[in-house]
Amino acid sequence: MSKLAYPRELRLLTPEHFNTVFQQPHRAGSSHLTILARKNTLDHARLGQAVPKKQIKLAVDRNRFKRQVRESFRLRQHDLPAKDYVVIAKKSANDLSNEELRTLLDKLWLRLSRPPRKR
Template sequence: MNKLAYPRELRLLTPEHFSAVFQQPHRAGSPHLTILARNNPLGHPRLGQAVPKKQIKLAVDRNRFKRVVRESFRLRQHQLPAKDFVVIAKKSANNLSNQALRDELDKLWQRLSRPPRKKRSSR
């Protein structure tokens, strides 16, 4: 089997999978998109996408965004921790070129791959 495939097991498919990520997620964001992440017990990462019509109007643009996100995830899946990720598009994501979107995603994947920082205790 191809190591860089994007099989069904690597996707968030049900509303329950998505809602689990939305409860107490780790966040990484930019002006163009936000990625929410939550640990999963499966031993491999999974991807879900939320690209609302309100943010990106045309279907062709929503599909382009999703295609670039899927490809970025597919190529980085073996470097990512065992977490469920949900990528959420913002309005300005539509203005990015494919390469700029890939660069943005790479930064956010890297940020979410690091262990979370300890919260400072308040006095």
């Protein structure tokens, strides 16, 4: 299997997986999207996405957003710590170009790779 593949094992698939991440997550966000992260017991990172119709109306725009997030994750998966990540889109995410979205995602992945600050 290719080193940069995106197989089923790297996805959050069930509501239980998502609910685990939603409980006490480490957050990184901007005005366009939020990424929640929570340690998992596996040796690799996994990705889930929440792109509601209420936030991004057209299916073609939701799919573009999800495609860009998947590609960004696929390229960075080996640099990320073993956590489950959920990317949540906000309304303004639709205003970003593909390049702006990739740049923003790279910045947020980097922020989530660092250990969380103590409160």
